[in-house]
Amino acid sequence: MSYLMSNYAPLEVTFVKGEGCYLTDTKGDQYLDALSGVGVVGLGHCHKDITAAIQMQAGTLLHTSNWYHIQHQETLAKKLCQLADMDTAFFGNSGAEANEAAIKIARLHGRANNIDNPVILTANQSFHGRTMATLSATGNEKVQNGFAPLVSEFIHVDFNDVDAITAHVNNANIVAIMLEPIQGESGVIIPADDYLNQVQDICQANDWLLILDEVQTGIGRTGKLFAHEHNNITPDVLTLAKGLGNGVPIGACLAKGKAATLFQPGSHGSTFGGNPLVCQTALTVLEVIEKNDILNNTIQMGEYLVSGFKSKLMNSDKVVEIRSKGLMLAIELNQDCSSLLKAALDKKLLLNITGQSIRLLPPLIINKAEADSIINTVCELIDTV
Numbered sequence: 001m002s003y004l005m006s007n008y009a010p011l012e013v014t015f016v017k018g019e020g021c022y023l024t025d026t027k028g029d030q031y032l033d034a035l036s037g038v039g040v041v042g043l044g045h046c047h048k049d050i051t052a053a054i055q056m057q058a059g060t061l062l063h064t065s066n067w068y069h070i071q072h073q074e075t076l077a078k079k080l081c082q083l084a085d086m087d088t089a090f091f092g093n094s095g096a097e098a099n100e101a102a103i104k105i106a107r108l109h110g111r112a113n114n115i116d117n118p119v120i121l122t123a124n125q126s127f128h129g130r131t132m133a134t135l136s137a138t139g140n141e142k143v144q145n146g147f148a149p150l151v152s153e154f155i156h157v158d159f160n161d162v163d164a165i166t167a168h169v170n171n172a173n174i175v176a177i178m179l180e181p182i183q184g185e186s187g188v189i190i191p192a193d194d195y196l197n198q199v200q201d202i203c204q205a206n207d208w209l210l211i212l213d214e215v216q217t218g219i220g221r222t223g224k225l226f227a228h229e230h231n232n233i234t235p236d237v238l239t240l241a242k243g244l245g246n247g248v249p250i251g252a253c254l255a256k257g258k259a260a261t262l263f264q265p266g267s268h269g270s271t272f273g274g275n276p277l278v279c280q281t282a283l284t285v286l287e288v289i290e291k292n293d294i295l296n297n298t299i300q301m302g303e304y305l306v307s308g309f310k311s312k313l314m315n316s317d318k319v320v321e322i323r324s325k326g327l328m329l330a331i332e333l334n335q336d337c338s339s340l341l342k343a344a345l346d347k348k349l350l351l352n353i354t355g356q357s358i359r360l361l362p363p364l365i366i367n368k369a370e371a372d373s374i375i376n377t378v379c380e381l382i383d384t385v
């Protein structure tokens with residue numbers, strides 16, 4: 001019997017070592033990780049520069065407290081704000097915490113405009129985290145089941161539907177709209193090219209904050225450092241986590257303009273948030289991405305995977321659609337394919353199944369041979385359903 005709570009249902013494998021795109025289990029067997037720890041280790045497992053940064057910082061200073069200045073935090077805030085064209089940053093420890101900060105900023109924005117009951121629009125089929133506020137923001141009843149009463153004042157609208165948003169412009173209590181640029185957990189759902197641009201226009205016309213949850217799409221995953229760069233827009237609030245730390249727990253909430261100064265001393269905090277260890281690691285992640293042209297590899301390898309899948313699956317009557325942006329990819333089948341999770345593990349490949357879709361989030365450093373291996377194994381798996 002396990003002493004762990006039963007909230008996870010792990011597969012029958014334990015990994016003891018990681019290197020690049022590969023993990024090794026207790027028996028010494030190697031697995032190709034096409035999921036990157038759910039979009040976390042974008043630079044691969046135990047990247048030498050990241051390991052060196054962690055070792056150096058662990059031997060220098062791990063933690064002080066946010067009651068004192070933390071130079072690494074200042075440096076990381078400046079770097080991220082410059083890269084994302086934002087003004088200020090708050091650091092927490094996870095994606096959910098980054099989104100909690102964003103939700104609190106939205107409520108303060110409402111208060112600043114004398115709105116007592118601020119409402120945030122979010123999307124159906126979205127995922128924003130597992131804390132009470134973020135699961136209430138999430139547009140998925142499975143995530144919410146059992147946890148009522150939910151945090152109120154979230155209105156869910158269909159994703160990729162501008163009219164569903166404009167239907168609410170007369171609601172004077174709305175203060176923000178919070179969206180993933182591409183919905184990750186619900187199976188890589190990519191909106192129309194100009195959807196986010198139109199949403200931004202609506203936000204600007206109504207003094208709503210545009211909050212983009214880039215916890216999964218950020219830090220290079222889609223071939224740009226931030227997915228919203230594909231639209232040439234800048235949100236008012238931007239949340240990041242996952243790939244930012246390449247495995248160390250860090251979340252960031254960046255804000256711009258009027259949203260940037262709403263937190264005042266006492267408004268928000270986190271004991272561990274933005275400690276020297278995680279900030280130094282995140283700085284090194286950003287450096288490695290820049291120095292090694294990781295975004296270019298992400299675009300090239302994303303295209304390589306898609307064209308490989310397309311040519312091999314052209315005649316498959318099981319494939320409904322292939323959706324992708326950079327190295328965020330889903331193959332939707334015409335039937336439930338949950339059995340493929342275990343079948344892939346047996347073939348030493350790690351991937352995710354979301355309903356009828358196979359979801360892949362390989363490390364951004366993947367090479368052609370590794371991509372070929374993913375293509376071959378996934379196509380063999382599809383043949384078996």
Ligand SMILES: Cc1ncc(COP(=O)(O)O)c(C=O)c1O
Pocket residue numbers: 038093094095096097099127128129130180184185213214215216217241242
């Ligand atoms: C878009 C998005 N937001 C938020 C989260 C929650 O992040 P965390 O699990 O780090 O709290 C996730 C996690 O999958 C996510 O994909």
